[in-house]
Amino acid sequence: MESLTQPPPVFAFSRRIRKTPYEKRVMEQAPKSMTIYNSTPLMTVFRSPQEDYEHLCEHVQIWDVSCERQAEIAGDDALRLVELITPRDISKCKIGQCMYAPLVDENGGIVNDPVLLRLGKQRFWLSTADSDVLLWVKGIAYGIGYYTSIQDPDVSPLAIQGPRADDLMADLLGEEIRQLPFFRFVRESLAGTSFYISRSGWSGQGGFEIYLEEYRKGLDLWDCIWEAGQKYNIRAGCPNSIDRVERGLLSYGNDMTLNENPYECGLDRFISEDKKAECMSSVALKEIRDRGITHKLVYLLIQGEPLTTPREACTVNDESGVARGCLTSIAHSIRFGGNIAFATVETQFSIPGQRLFIEMGSDKLLKATVMSKLKE
C-alpha cells in the first residue's frame, strides 16, 4: 500500500453509525483501532494484536460486541422461515440452544453465518455477522406470505472471554453457571437487568456472551463485571485476529461472501442433506455437491516477517507464477511459528503440503504451504 502523506481523515460518526451502550467505557480503555460491522463500531486492537492475544489466553476480557445484531424472527411460521433460509436442520435445535447456522441463498451463496438462538418454539434470534440479514429475511417472509414478525430488537451482546471467564461469572451469577454447556443459554440477571447468557463467543479461549436487552443498563452491566473482574486481571478486549485464525473461525465478508458456497468454505458439516423442512438452498447445494467444487478455502503457513490482513486480497500463485487464488486473512502466530492465513485456491492446489507463493505489495513473493486444519 502507498504510504500516506498526511493523516487519514477523521471518521465521521452520524446516526447511520450505531452507538453502543458500552461505548463510553470502551473508549476509556483507549483502543488503538476499530472497524465498522453491521453499521456499529467494533474495536479491533487495544494494545497490539500480540499483547491482546497473550492477555486473552491467560486472563479474562470484556468485549463490546454490540455489532452482532439480532434479527428476531417470531410468529406461527418462524420455524418454517428459519428452515427455509439455512441448510442446517433447525428442527433439532432445542429451546435454550444455539446453533451455528450459515444462511444460504437459492444459488448456494452464503448470505451470512449467524449464531441462531432458539428462544421459544416459534421465536429465534439470528445473531448476525456483517450483512443485511434483516432485510433479506423480511423480503422472503413478505414474498411468501409467512405469518411472522421480524425485527431488530434492542439487544447489545457483551462477550466475556478467556480462561478466567468461568471464575468471574461464577462469582457474579453463582457456581451453576460453570455447568452451562457449549452453545446453550439461560436467563440470568445482574446490575438490575435480566438477559440471556450463552456459552459462546468468537474466540478459541472459551467464555460467555450476555445479550443485554436494555440499552440504558449497559454501563451498569459493564461496571459490575469490570469491578468483579479486577481480581482476575480483566481488560477490555475485542475479537483477536491471531486467536481467531488459529482457531479457524471464519469472518464473513473476509473469508467468505455471497460468491462462495458452504462446501468451498469447509462448512459441509452445517449442511443437513436429509433435513425434512423446505429449504431454498437444497437444490443448488445438491447440484454443487454432485458437480464438485472448483475453489476451496485453505489454511496457509507463510514465511517471513509478521503480517496483518491487507485491505485487498493478495494473489496466491503456483510454482510457475500462475494465479490460483487469493488470500483472505492473515495473522502472525508464534504458536504456529509464522504467519497463518486463510486463502481461497483452486481445488487441485488445496491439498496439505502444496507449496504456493503470495504476492504481497509490489514485487515481494512469500513462500507458503497449505496446512491441514490448524485447529487441534
Ligand code: THG
Ligand atoms: N457470537 C454471536 N454472534 C455472532 C458471532 C459470535 N455473530 C457474528 C459472528 N460471530 C458469526 N460467526 C461465527 C462463527 C463461528 C462461531 C460463532 C460465530 C463458533 N463456531 C464454533 C467453532 O467453529 O468451533 C462452533 C460451531 C459449531 O460447532 O456449532 O463459535 O461469536 N452471538
